[in-house]
Amino acid sequence: xxxxxxxxxxxxxxxxxxxxxxxYCLGLDRRVRNLEDGE
Amino acid sequence: MTKKSxxxxxxxxxxxxxxxxxFFYAPSAKGFxxxxxxxxxxxxxxxxxxxxxxxxxxxxxxxxxxxxxxLDDARAATAARLGLVFSVLxxxxxxxxxxxxxxxxxxxxxxxxxxxxxxxxxxxxFALREAVPDEERRASxxxxxxxxxxxxxxxxxxxxxxIYWSLHPDTIINVxxxxxxxxxxxxxxxxxxxxxxxxxFWLYTxxxxxxxxxxARRRREES
Numbered sequence: 001x002x003x004x005x006x007x008x009x010x011x012x013x014x015x016x017x018x019x020x021x022x023x024y025c026l027g028l029d030r031r032v033r034n035l036e037d038g039e
Numbered sequence: 040m041t042k043k044s045x046x047x048x049x050x051x052x053x054x055x056x057x058x059x060x061x062f063f064y065a066p067s068a069k070g071f072x073x074x075x076x077x078x079x080x081x082x083x084x085x086x087x088x089x090x091x092x093x094x095x096x097x098x099x100x101x102x103x104x105x106x107x108x109x110l111d112d113a114r115a116a117t118a119a120r121l122g123l124v125f126s127v128l129x130x131x132x133x134x135x136x137x138x139x140x141x142x143x144x145x146x147x148x149x150x151x152x153x154x155x156x157x158x159x160x161x162x163x164x165f166a167l168r169e170a171v172p173d174e175e176r177r178a179s180x181x182x183x184x185x186x187x188x189x190x191x192x193x194x195x196x197x198x199x200x201x202i203y204w205s206l207h208p209d210t211i212i213n214v215x216x217x218x219x220x221x222x223x224x225x226x227x228x229x230x231x232x233x234x235x236x237x238x239x240f241w242l243y244t245x246x247x248x249x250x251x252x253x254x255a256r257r258r259r260e261e262s
Contacts, residue, residue, distance in 0.1 A: 011062040035252045
């Protein structure tokens, strides 16, 4: 188990980036579904 | 949460676990500076998804040439767009690794040059699409170009880096055909490959669905 503090920061930033991408995809998914329902 | 959307949350959780495992489950790799080798858990799946996307681009382009369905053209464009994005991500993560290991972001290594050429080839695909205003002509030309572009891909990704001496670490399955990776690292890498593939198909499906709605709307306006 690496104890380097910097590793925790890199992991945290990576998780925040992934969370951002995930939320964006969920939003886009909802938008597409609304458009499909409107058709 | 509907039944249909469960897999999205599973994918979200899966990639969170992969990120955690990449930093805290996989051991440090020997022969690399600091923790730089951990980038492999993101860099390799990004490169894999780029190759996968270019394969999907080829299939959709061939389908377009056979059936002239505008949705196939949209599928091809979506796949190429995602392939380009993941190629850029693979290049950026590769450059970060290069900075730590070799002291410079760019070393004119055969792998760096071949991915740069591949990026230019697929960037030209979009330049071509922008340059042709007529939709049918644009789709036909893009499909033909995509087939030609794909021919270069295996050569640039798999052949060139193996012919020339390279700073790049050995691939996971090396030239001797054996697997050179600690088992926990291999598990995380496989998990990441699965997660990134899922992410690609999610993004791809979203964009194709959006294109389908746009096409239906345009057809309605035209009729």
